[in-house]
Amino acid sequence: MSEHISDPIPQASVRPAKPLYLERRRLEERVFLALMRLCLLGAAAALGMILAVIFWRGVGALSVEMLTQPPRGNFYLGGGGGIANAIAGSILLASGATAAAFCWAAPLVLYLHAYARRSRFAAWVRLTLDVLWGIPSIVYGAFGFSLMILLGLRASLLAGVLTLSLVVLPILARTLDEVLRMAPHQLLETGFALGATRAEMAGLLLRQALPGLFTALLLAFGRGVGDAASVLFTAGYTDNMPGGIFSPVASLPLAVFFQLNAPFPAVQERAYASALVLTVMILVISLTAHLSLRRLGKHVVR
Amino acid sequence: MYSLTVQNLNVWYGKQQALKNIDVAFPERRISAIIGPSGCGKSTLLKSFNRLLELNEQVRIEGRVLLDGEDIYAPGVDVVAVRSRIGLLAQKPFPLPMSIFDNVAYGLRLQGRNKREIAEVVEAQLRAVGLWEEVKERLKAPATGLSGGQQQRLCLARTLAVRPEILLCDESTASLDPLSARGIEELLAALRGHYTIIMVTHDIDQARRLADYVVFMWLGELVEKAPAAEFFGAPRAELTQAYLARRIG
Numbered sequence: 312m313s314e315h316i317s318d319p320i321p322q323a324s325v326r327p328a329k330p331l332y333l334e335r336r337r338l339e340e341r342v343f344l345a346l347m348r349l350c351l352l353g354a355a356a357a358l359g360m361i362l363a364v365i366f367w368r369g370v371g372a373l374s375v376e377m378l379t380q381p382p383r384g385n386f387y388l389g390g391g392g393g394i395a396n397a398i399a400g401s402i403l404l405a406s407g408a409t410a411a412a413f414c415w416a417a418p419l420v421l422y423l424h425a426y427a428r429r430s431r432f433a434a435w436v437r438l439t440l441d442v443l444w445g446i447p448s449i450v451y452g453a454f455g456f457s458l459m460i461l462l463g464l465r466a467s468l469l470a471g472v473l474t475l476s477l478v479v480l481p482i483l484a485r486t487l488d489e490v491l492r493m494a495p496h497q498l499l500e501t502g503f504a505l506g507a508t509r510a511e512m513a514g515l516l517l518r519q520a521l522p523g524l525f526t527a528l529l530l531a532f533g534r535g536v537g538d539a540a541s542v543l544f545t546a547g548y549t550d551n552m553p554g555g556i557f558s559p560v561a562s563l564p565l566a567v568f569f570q571l572n573a574p575f576p577a578v579q580e581r582a583y584a585s586a587l588v589l590t591v592m593i594l595v596i597s598l599t600a601h602l603s604l605r606r607l608g609k610h611v612v613r
Numbered sequence: 614m615y616s617l618t619v620q621n622l623n624v625w626y627g628k629q630q631a632l633k634n635i636d637v638a639f640p641e642r643r644i645s646a647i648i649g650p651s652g653c654g655k656s657t658l659l660k661s662f663n664r665l666l667e668l669n670e671q672v673r674i675e676g677r678v679l680l681d682g683e684d685i686y687a688p689g690v691d692v693v694a695v696r697s698r699i700g701l702l703a704q705k706p707f708p709l710p711m712s713i714f715d716n717v718a719y720g721l722r723l724q725g726r727n728k729r730e731i732a733e734v735v736e737a738q739l740r741a742v743g744l745w746e747e748v749k750e751r752l753k754a755p756a757t758g759l760s761g762g763q764q765q766r767l768c769l770a771r772t773l774a775v776r777p778e779i780l781l782c783d784e785s786t787a788s789l790d791p792l793s794a795r796g797i798e799e800l801l802a803a804l805r806g807h808y809t810i811i812m813v814t815h816d817i818d819q820a821r822r823l824a825d826y827v828v829f830m831w832l833g834e835l836v837e838k839a840p841a842a843e844f845f846g847a848p849r850a851e852l853t854q855a856y857l858a859r860r861i862g
């Protein structure tokens with residue numbers, strides 16, 4: 312054994328990397344960059360094409376009458392009238408469902424954050440919500456329908472709103488949950504140190520979550536407006552304007568569906584016009600949600 | 614007279630013990646400083662005084678913390694009541710997500726004070742921390758718009774507005790620029806005699822300037838506690854001497 316102790320600081324290798332390797336790595340980077348751009352382009356193209364198709368096929372049938380009149384007698388044979396019944400119905404269904412889901416989701420999520428915190432119970436609630444999120448909305452539709460039968464109710468705005476609120480609930484609750492999860496820990500410490508009870512803490516959390524809350528509401532509304540399967544049996548369909556919570560209402564997705572099924576090209580064109588109306592509504596909502604996140608955050612501490 | 618007495622306090626984060634057999638009493642209406650290297654448990658000790666430690670589910674606490682002779686960890690004690698008797702000024706200024714006025718008013722509203730009283734106290738406290746002239750024109754503006762030093766003074770006003778008996782400060786000047794830090798320091802010095810102040814600090818010189826009583830901690834244990842003159846003049850433990858000479862820590 313020699314007494315020599317190896318040099319504690321290893322000498323850095325000063326040999327330059329082989330130019331060949333560098334070349335290959337540059338090429339690799341270019342290939343992957345190109346691939347990523349291709350994927351991006353693909354996604355953008357898909358959205359662009361959908362918009363283009365419904366625009367070109369639908370814009371011809373779009374008119375003031377289409378937007379402001381309910382269908383007349385021979386509407387599905389190519390006669391006069393419009394889809395105002397479905398527009399109004401969809402707005403009522405989606406806003407009703409969002410409001411109902413909010414009244415349910417907000418206390419639930421605030422409870423999770425102010426009381427249950429990281430308990431096992433909270434983990435279970437989150438898991439349940441995730442499962443609910445994954446259930447296809449036709450299942451909610453079927454559930455709502457069987458419940459209606461049980462209670463002896465007709466297809467109606469009320470039944471549609473309640474069923475749709477089940478679809479929207481997990482979306483709203485989990486989005487809110489994520490928003491509150493981003494609240495800094497110091498918010499809790501500050502509130503409690505000032506002598507807040509847990510209920511008062513919930514109020515403080517809600518304040519902190521306000522911009523995110525608005526976004527969550529819009530997302531839920533957007534989802535509700537576009538959902539067809541849950542309202543198919545529960546809200547029914549009618550050619551009349553909405554007439555109270557106990558009578559059936561029309562909805563845009565179903566309007567698209569029924570018109571697209573008609574054998575007449577003129578009616579099919581109107582289906583595309585209806586789809587255009589629906590898409591524009593959802594686009595506007597999504598954009599507002601996106602922009603509001605920045606606007607409403609003025610009091611929020613980051 | 615002591616306003617806060619700690620008896621045989623042990624704290625664990627999960628399996629890791631953060632505080633070991635802490636025994637100390639903090640003199641009333643004086644400034645006490647807790648010093649020690651990073652990770653020695655200063656913040657943990659401070660947060661055990663207003664039961665904020667419990668927000669962390671894996672924390673286990675044993676021992677007693679007496680506030681005016683009554684154990685705040687005894688069963689049946691109202692946590693909210695305890696916390697409203699003890700104020701906290703954090704390391705980073707943290708304005709609540711509301712306006713400047715509402716920030717100071719928040720604790721008062723929780724106590725159910727009436728409007729006129731709240732307006733009076735808010736103004737008085739903002740004056741006391743030297744912020745009134747700077748913000749009186751924009752009381753309704755979001756508090757996040759203030760500078761770091763202003764925010765910390767706002768937080769002090771907010772804490773004092775609820776009239777706590779004890780003020781806990783966890784490195785409350787550490788995140789501020791030197792001038793703002795000096796401002797907060799002077800405010801704390803002016804509060805001596807009115808509040809029992811317990812401050813955590815990394816800054817030995819700050820402890821020298823402010824403290825009447827000093828507690829030195831090392832790896833979760835309390836190494837030395839003494840009145841400031843004694844502590845800085847003739848430290849007994851070797852660890853303390855080494856720390857004060859900046860040979861360790």
Ligand SMILES: Nc1ncnc2c1ncn2[C@@H]1O[C@H](COP(=O)(O)OP(=O)(O)OP(=O)(O)O)[C@@H](O)[C@H]1O
Pocket residue numbers: 626629631649650651652653654655656657658669815
């Ligand atoms: N939330 C936590 N979970 C687990 N361990 C923690 C937690 N907070 C603190 N600890 C541990 O407890 C010990 C004391 O931490 P503490 O924050 O009280 O130290 P400190 O003296 O305030 O340090 P610093 O001066 O850096 O603020 C450290 O070893 C730390 O790793």
Ligand SMILES: [Mg+2]
Pocket residue numbers: 655656657783
């Ligand atoms: Mg600390």
